[in-house]
Amino acid sequence: MKIAVLFVGEVHDRGFNQCALEGVERMRAAGAAEIEIVSGVSYQPNAMTTALETSAARADGVIFIGGQGNGITPPVAASFPDRSFAVVQGNVTGANLASYDVLQEQSAFLAGVAAARLTQSGVVGHLSGHRVSPGLKGRAAFSSGLRHVDENIRLVTGFCGTQDDNETTDRWARGIADTGADILFTMLNAARDGAIDACQATGMRQIGNATDWCAVDADVFVASAVARIDLGVERAVINLLAGRCPDQIEDLGLAQNAVELTCAPDVPEVVREEVNASAEMIAARQLEVETVFNGPEFELGQ
Structure with a gap:
């Protein structure tokens, strides 16, 4: 065949x-x-x-x-x-x-839980490229995880229109950092390097997706929403x-061990425990992961 x-x-x-x-x-x-x-x-x-x-x-x-x-x-x-x-x-x-x-939305929810506990500014960012179903569901789930922990956290979220252009993602990530965000959840492909450069320049920590980015650069990546x-x-x-x-x-x-949230070494144990508890509840269908987002969106330059 x-x-x-x-x-x-x-x-x-x-x-x-x-x-x-x-x-x-x-x-x-x-x-x-x-x-x-x-x-x-x-x-x-x-x-x-x-x-x-x-x-x-x-x-x-x-x-x-x-x-x-x-x-x-x-x-x-x-x-x-x-x-x-x-x-x-x-x-x-x-x-x-x-x-x-x-x-992916299950590990994105866990990323939201971690971000809500780790943010110092109370402002958290999200950046993706194409408006496809997995990316939209991932954004909604991340927002759901944030609100599960703290309804008052501000989410600055945008789709920049590309998964592969690093100049674009650099500009968008810097724009999100300018709003006060100190953590940025990214769902990107080859254009992640642009977001990494922006994080290094601004001090914003990043949460990656798909693979374990904490194993690549734990100074930039505070966590990663792994999706196998x-x-x-x-x-x-x-x-x-x-x-x-x-x-x-x-x-x-989660029930098939196909997704997880990995964390950098500096993430406190209490945050890891909360993430693990949430993962167990999701796997047991005791915690709902929302997949629709109706909030405001960030536009670069506004």
Whole structure:
């Protein structure tokens, strides 16, 4: 069986895409299928559609990595009924289309809990790029975690329109720091370096996502909302090989050890304990993680 795995943007981004790539490489090494990586696809809808159609024409199955695939994949899947499709971080299904959702929002909620306890200024920032479903849910969950601890904390949140341009994220992160934020939760790909530069310049601490950024730079990163996107990729490949197409979205979260919040060494034990207690409650369905945000948004220059 030949499977094409499609990535929007830079695949070696030290974040979301690279985490997914780790799952692809593990499945490649297992030798169960011929797996082609299609990377560097533009975020433009026409470019994503063309890349998906081209991949489907030469593969038995196609996996779209990222929430961008939610709007692009269903019509392409319908036009290739003899192919199998999957979206990792998806919320769409069909006769030949499955979705796998690593619940980033659960670790984002925990990031909100930690940020609420760690902020000294009472102002916390959030910065993401594209307005796709996983990013929107992650922002809402982060806000939910903040309010779970302290309703009075101010959230300064924005989507800068890019996951990969560091100049843009540097400017946006500095703008958020200028509002008084001392902690910034980022959901970015290759453009995280811009936010890192801004944090180093302003003294704002950052909470990363997807991978464990505390292990990379604990001086900048006070925590990281880890989401094992690679496990979603593995599940998608395994089901494609078995000829299975789940008719419901397959979720992977705290209960499946697919997400967690890691903390830098200087995070007090009492904060870690509160994060762990919240994680246990979420896994046991005793604590609701909100996935809709209706608050104000930050616009650079305003």
